[in-house]
Amino acid sequence: MQVDERGYYGQFGGAFIPEMLYPNVEELRTTYRSIMERQSFKKEFDGLLKTFVGRPTPLYLASRLSEKYKAKVYLKREDLCHTGAHKVNNTVGQIILAKHLGKSKIIAETGAGQHGVATATVCALMGMECIVYMGKLDMERQKPNVERMKILGAAVIPSLSGSMTLKDATNEAMRHWISHPEDTHYIIGSVVGPHPYPDMVARFQSVISKEIRSQLTEEQGNPYPDYVIACVGGGSNAAGAFYHFVEEQHVNLIGVEAAGKGVDTGESAATTVLGKPGVLHGSKTLLMQTADGQVIEPYSISAGLDYPGIGPMHAHLFDVGRVRFLNATDEEAMNAGIALSRLEGIIPAIESAHAVAALDKLTFDTEDVVVINLSGRGDKDLETYIRWGKY
């Protein structure tokens, strides 16, 4: 999972940014590793993860789910993080980094609103000004999160261009950064964007797999699951869950993308099926696009997976066959979300429900140890669950 010096994972990655952003991205590139290694940084980061976020999150043996799938199924409970998803691991890290860089203002993009809420939260914590860009459509389907950000003191700015979802919010955040390069840090919410963002975000999220290893060691005497399953929008929760297992070839890593209404329907977000190498938001990666290189508007019932690309490291891990990618339709994900609620008393975020849906697509041996990264909880999605009905 190591990025090379030029910011590439195999053929994917790089920093395809307008010159106006070069000083900012270059500053980050040349300092992020050394800042993250400072004792003062580590102390503050580890401390906040423990006392503010609530880490370590439990690794929960889901016994009724295990019975149903005839395997030992664990849930990594990122849904129990403060603010309700894994996103906060990254925003805590980046806000401390922003302080070390002397920045006073924060911008972010958000899809489901989880990253926006996690950013607004750490900005409140640190007393920094916060602006969050969010597609107008996403603002409508994730209303509670919009209000949460506002309560936390953030300004939420609707993006009205394109499909008015995550891609467009990201465009707007980049434009804002171009216009405010000196005092502002851009907290990207996934393992996307120009180098060093994918690597930096993956490092902040890698605490997930670090904990899984030590928790499994405690449970079973060794750190190895047979499967790690995570949903992939941009890919940050998956990057965190896979990070410390990538070198262990015997651990099966499964990424689950949103198929939307079906990969062949034209309403999908399954990038590894539908994408080709391309350049968007600062990196070369797999991208859903027309033959003419125009980015295709993705679709998923889940706002957090509604993105036309995936992080460059995932494009690479897909390319070399290290991660197997599956996809789940809206319907499969909703059914899996409702099933998990009934079987285990956990209402998952619809993003995370895509990972749960993968259980139906895999065959296990009874001895198999399966870890599902439950990236978030379903509170923000209540309205979508209600509209879906069928429960």
Next chain:
Amino acid sequence: MEVIDQKENRINALFKKNKKGLLSVYYTAGFPMRDDTVRIGKLLEASGADILEIGVPFSDPVADGSVIQASNKAALDNGMTLRLLLDQVSELRNRVKAPIILMGYFNPIFQFGVKAFCEAAAAAGVDGLIIPDLPLLEYQEMYKATFEANGLQNIFLISPTTSEERIRTIDSVSNGFIYAVSSSSTTGAKKDFSKDQRSYFERLQKMKLKNPLLIGFGISNREAFTAACKYSAGAIVGSAFISMLKKSDNMEEDIPEFVNALKNS
């Protein structure tokens, strides 16, 4: 061979002949109507524009403000593609002598194939390219040779936050001119230049770069154009022109009037 030589020189020849007061006008291909590209280019040259900077429409133009974004979207809705654009440019090339520069984001070019694109652009009579999201390093390592083999000049942007050292590097790699972005911003019309902007222009002037400068982003009237020309070989106007086109119901009159208002005395 002769064709290439002639092409190599179109931008340089212009800057050799006119050291001051050059006007480059940006317009998005396929906007307002799909087949307006040739007509607008001809009218611009006839009105006194010195360089035609033609935008390649893209779905996600991150370095552009709302006016140019909207024109990109309209052009795509009109059915513009890169292939069609190259056909339009070839036709335009037969009607105008001014240098033609394509400004566009990297992904459509990458999909076309960079080599195939450079060959097609050169054959269509394009003189230079501005690709805001193609980084310097990537260009040098992967594409410079291909651009040069096709006689295409790659125009780099610099902004007030670009370090002196990096400006020197960009100057050494550039051939043609350097596009000095007037402020830290995306494209879009603004008022006058601030004191900071003026001192940035003065700093650039004092650096005595080997390439001439054109100043762009936010230039919308004669005062700004004249002020920009004081510090550079000329200026680039984009959003203001697109806004005018959007409103115009008579380009034959409005384009000359627009150019006159900026430039001609």
